[in-house]
Amino acid sequence: MHARVQQWWVVYRIALEERLVYRGDFALGTLMRFLPIVTQIFLWWAVFDAMRHESADASETIAGYSYANFIAYYLLTMLGRAFSSMPGLASGIAQQIRNGEIKKFLIQPVDLIGFLLLNRMAHKTAYYSVALGPFALVYFLCQSYFPPMPDAGTWGAFGLSLILAFVLGFFLEASIGLIAFWFLEVSSLLFVYMLLSFFLSGHMFPLDMLPYPWSTIVDFLPLKYLAYFPSAVFLGKVTGRELVISLWVEVIWVVALMVLCRVMWNRGLARYSGYGG
């Protein structure tokens, strides 16, 4: 067990170092991440501005979101995405399968999914350590848009939803990458996933805005937990019984995807070694 932990630690540390080497990339990347929000802020300002002129009702809201709520929502989805997005994970796995690099996991006593999870955690740690500053600054500057401090329970649920978002995002993308065991070309599939997740995770707009058939569809997908859910929890849009149920549903999704990943990995490897590859 001790050896295992040590091995994990080394993997984690090397991945972290690797991330920090590319410094120019890093600093710029973090800074740029907030730019899309800026355009969203102005877009919604323009929308609310026009609405105020049309109806002269100052307390106008869209789907229960005030202008301040919208901005807070977008800022919070940034945080959600910072946890749940896994750039290059699925394509990386697919590539390793395609070029046969995956073979080394047949020989070495390292488990690919565990290895990638640690790697991802290291990436995220490196990212947060640099991103903490900009995030804190932006949230401080925009504090007037946020609702009054939520209670401890909401904070707890928020934190939990973020961590679950990370795990969910990881296993979701990993299983898409593992599809490469069966179909070599997953890049287009990946694009479809990216597209769907961009719109249906709530990254682009609060999912409450969606009209009837769509709102139900979105409710049955795991994607909403990647961005919409943590933000909605923080803003108090999901509370009480509904909150507890949603969290449980999220846990079930995580477990299901974890199992799916494991099954795909085992089957895929069996198939792979069956070819004598």
Next chain:
Amino acid sequence: MPGESVHPSYIRVLLTFMRNSLVRDMSFRSNFVIESVASTSWVFMNLGFYLLIFRYTNEIGAGSGWGKYEFFVFLSTTMFINSIIEALFMPNAQEFSELIRTGNLDFALLKPIDTQFLVSCRRCDWSSLANWLVGGSLLVYSLRQLTARAENPLQIHPLAFVLYPFFIVCGVAILYSLMISLSASSVWLGRNQTLYNFWFYITNFSRYPMEIYGGTYGTPLRAVFTFVIPVLIVVNVPARWMAWPFDVARSGPLSLFAVAATLASLMFSRWVFLRALESYRSASS
């Protein structure tokens, strides 16, 4: 070689590039279809988002002149410009950073042809041109709505049909300059993923009417993205000529500026490109 031109025929080289790309794309036909579908569905999703917004409002920005169908003209202009950029320059800009990283730029430098031209036009991604269909349909539909509406119908001035494509070309040139400058900078910065993100974030500003950038923070922002990095005029100028009533006093000054900005951007990108070539180190093997 007396009397013989040392310059190749750029048009014919460009056509050969486009032809070769088509031959290549056609040899991976299923991939081509999937890519076309994927890029079109991206466009449709965006359209869906704005349809959603216009369920709650009639205009983007009070009195801005961007009602539902005016904005859809704007949106189709964005589609035209983006699909040209994605088809002609995006694959090349990405490959350019890759050429720098791997040292394969060597070959481009050997050819008796302008290196910037060679690097910028090598590949053509035909599947991105599928969005022309979507953009075109949306444009026609929106213009019919605008010209047929009962209250204050739009009358399209004949000159608009000249100015619109002209300023689309200017917009493409501005975005191209930005893109090639960014990918050339990977000579100094190394990796290119961030550059790609940077590109995405910056052009994000260009996708909305400039009227939405108002107020204490918006006004300076608008100034920066109009006068320093002129991405705001890329879509706004052509879209105004088509979506709004023909009004030289209202759109003229900005249009003149757009012409100047286009020339300045092209010159700037040329300068960055040449500087980058000087610093190119040619990675071994």
Next chain:
Amino acid sequence: MLATRCLSRPPRLGLQVGRTVGAGGSVERMPIIEIERLCKSYQVYQKKEGLWASVRGLFRREYRQVEAVRGIDLTVEQGEFVAFLGPNGAGKTTTLKLLSGVIHPTSGTARVMGHVPWKRENAYRRRFALVMGQKNQLWWDLPAQESFRLHQQIYRIPTSSFHQTLDELCQLLDVKNLLNQPVRELSLGERMKMELIAALLHAPEVLFLDEPTIGLDVVAQHNIQHFLRTYQQTKQITILLTSHYMKDVLALCKRLVIIAQGQICYDGSLTGIIDRFSTDKVVTLLFGGDRLPSQWEPLGRVLEVVGPKVKLRVERQRVAQVLASLLADYSIEDVSVEDPPLEEVIADAFNQVSRTSVPGAPLDRIVPGTRV
């Protein structure tokens, strides 16, 4: 000092084709490549090990200065086939890249056919070609034919001469039937042939070849060598070649330039290099009687003994003396004195050069604290 080991340039070999220059029809040899004091140095980012070093690397980076080419002087005349030899990282490829204008030198000058390469004038770029064994320039997913057509457009080759040249080259290289196959489906050897065709379509007057036979099997290597020799002899173009394979050099080049650590340490004929760097001869003796010398050490180093046949390596100045004493004391039926194999001589040359580099002046020096 390294410099003291470098020879002054030996007299030109007699095979070049002269070019008529100037009035009066006087035949002068015209240098086609002139290089003077050419230098190129790079800065390389030093990645440090350890987490904290990486974090520090975010703010402050250390660079290492690498001097790839350190003052090269070279003149090549029209029609020469020159080989660049040297250990890895000696600066051969860098020199070729400088000459093709791909990179700018740190200092020094070079002229190829009267052009400064790194100005990258079209007029110059139409007149030479560079082939790199490690890189490919053909479109990977397309038949080579399509890439050739593109070259035709870029170099503005008239259609008739394009087809003629292409036919000729295809015939010489025997690849006519592969023209319509995507490049990715070709073998390495076939791909190299296509690369050569692409490079030669515009009939360059100067050709730079960087490891053209790397990774090829013996047959493919031989084919390429054969082609290069024939092509060079018929067209009388000037070729600079770098290679690791001594066979390429032996088969193709009369003139040899040895580069080590960024400097030229030999420039001359193949045979000259043996005089220069080999201090020994190989003496083969066939003894008549049963009696063989009991002690070899005073005579030379034994390479092999097969029955009465003995191969010895003897210092050159002592060959006469050793032979005389052996002939006096033993009955010897046959004697031959030969030069050692070229591979060995060149390996010796590399070794000599690296041994003599001055210990007090390291080639790479650390430049700390450079900010970017």
